[in-house]
Each structure stands twice: as structure tokens, then as C-alpha cells.
Amino acid sequence: MIQPLPLFIGLRYMRARRRNRFVSFISASSMLGIAVGVMALITVLSVMNGFEKELRERILGMVSHATVQDYEGSLQDWAGLIPELEGMPDVTGVAPFVRGEVMLTRGSAVTGALLRGVDPEREAAVSEVADNVVAGSLANLEAGSWQIVLGSRLAQELGVGLGDPLNLVTPEVRASAAGILPRMRRFEVAGIFDVDMAQYDGSLALIHLTDAQRLLRLEEGISGIRLEFTDLMIAPERVRGIARSLPGDYLVSDWTMQHRNFFRAVAMEKTVMFIILMLIVGVAAFNIVSTLIMAVQDKQADIAILRTLGARPATVMAVFVIQGSLLGLLGTLVGTGAGIGLALNVETIVPAIEQWLGLEFISGDVYWISELPSDLRWPDVWRITGSAVVLSLLATLYPAWRAARTAPAEALRYE
Known part of the structure; x- marks a missing residue:
């Protein structure tokens, strides 16, 4: 237990004006280094x-929590499965879908697209497309109407707007008197959506489920059934129960199976980034070693006097542990305050810097997200501050031990 005397002397050394200005500079730089490292670590982890x-919200807003498919590819007799799936625990949305890859053409503009046949009445329960339609409506998709809803970037690339016609070409071919020709169908744009994700805004096209079945020659079959749960985190557990409950052999997968590697990579990047930035804090913390070694040299006479007055080595050691720990603690507190403030306001600060410099740090044409988000989590803050304080404390042990071993006679010989 730290006694009042070491605490008093340690605080006194912190407040005293040092004769050696270089020691003062090293102390300030150590504290500043810890503050900058802690601030950077909190901010970077919050941004990550x-x-x-x-990404989780946007991806899962477009990709269902779970999917029921047939091992053969086309799911038949699916109409009877929907009421059964709707009765499963925690299921809030069920929607059939048809999926395929096509080409869309408009004049000289040609682009590939991911075609999804949907039931407009059910799609809103498993997807955010209906809430992000910026022109037209998903309800305009009617069976046999050959209407299509496009992502905003896809519509821009084709140069089409609401009510404009375009041609859809499937990979299948048909034989005719003119030879082998691809199957083609004319559609009318009934809506445009914008989910602010280039992957979907630039490639996804929606048509009515019945039209997709006819176009892709699936007859009454579909590609699968999408499910939405009350909480996406319970999807893996619920999927296992659904697979056991369904009468038949179905392929039931959840979002963690489809995007496991992606989110695992994000988690790994966070861990690596924590280690890299903690090294910055570690370098700054171990600057405390230099600070205290020079402080010990500067205070040789004081240490000798304390020892001759009866102070034990542990008391002398505690003085410098307190001094170094206070440097680390002050740097950590300053860095924590600055990091929290920056993390909470990064979504405002970054656009202001972009506008001031005339630059765009995150281009929507390249990345899925065009804005810099931040999510401050207090467990990360406690972990960072705790690690910084522990590193600072460890950095004080060797110089404090050296101070405790100072021989009074040797230190006072030339005084």
C-alpha cells in the first residue's frame, strides 16, 4: 500500500520546476505521445x-437473415412452406424470390445486372428496398406487366428514368429461323431505389416474381425463400431449428454463412489495428523510462537524504512509480477525452475537412460506404485506457528500482 510520504513527494516532483529542461521536455513528450496514441486508438476503433x-445493417438490409433453398436448385411446392415458416419462432418476414444474372440494354448502353424476382407485397418485410425507392414504387410491379425497378447507379449508367423502356437479355438462347438468338424481353422502368451501397445500386434489378419465373423458365419453381427474424444475431440458432422442423430436405442457411469470411476479416482488422496503435501507446509509455532515469539522476542527492533519514528502498521506489504513473495517467486522461470528443464528432469533422480541402476521402464509386461512420463503444474505451495505464505503470518499475538501489554515500560524495 502506497504511504502518504511517497505520494506527497511524487506529487511534489510533478509540480516542481526542474533544473534540467531536457527532462521536462522528455516528460511532456511522453505524456503527449500517450495522449495522441490513446486518442488515435479510440477514434480509429470507433470508426471501424x-x-x-x-456494413452489417446495409448488407443485411438487402440480404436476408436466412434463406431456405432446394438442393436441386429450383424450389417446388414452396407455397405450402410459407405459412409453416411464418409460424416459426421469431420469424417476422417471409418472402419468395427468383434470382438470375442478365444483361440490360438501352440504345448503345449495355450492362450486366443481378435480376431478382420478388413479391412486392412481401418484399418489404425482408428488404429495405421499398423504404429507399426514390422514384416510382415497388408496388408498381404487377404480374404480367413487365415492369422493372432499378438501382440508382444502374439507371444512371443506362440513362433511363421513370417510364423509360429498356431491354433485358437472359443467358439462355432460343433457336429461330435467323439462327441461335438470346432471349430478350422489353421492360418499362417502374421505380428507382437508392440504398447508398454501390454494390446494389449499381447492379440490382427487381421484377415481379411471376415475370421472373416466366423469363427464366422456372415454371412454378423459385430460387428460394428469404426469412427475417426479430434479431439478426439469433439467426444461426433459429436456422438450426427450422432445418429440423421442415418436412423435407432443404438447404437452410443464415447470414453468417454467406458473409462469415467478410465479418471475420473485419474483426481481424480491428484486432490488428488495436495491436498496431497500442504499439504507439507503448512507445510513448516507455519514454517514461527515459524520463524517470534522468529524473533519478537529477534527484540523486534527494534520494540519498531520504535514505539517510530512514526511508526504506520501497518508499523511494514508490516515489518514482507515482511520478511516472501520474505522467501516464494524465496523458491517458487527455487522450481519452480528445478521443471520445473526436469519435463522437467525426461524422461532422470529416465532411468539413473534405469541403475545406476539396477532396473526397471515401468515394462511393469505390467503397460500399461513402461516408465515414463512427460507433463509440465504452468497453473499447475502458480497454484502451486500462491498457495505457498498465503500460505506463510497467514502464516505471525499472527506473524506480534503480532509484531504490541508490547508495547514499556514493550519491553524497560530491555534494
């Missing part, structure tokens, strides 16, 4: 948490 959260 924000990216992870945004």
Missing part, C-alpha cells in the same frame, strides 16, 4: 466499429 455496423 461504425464501418462494421453500417
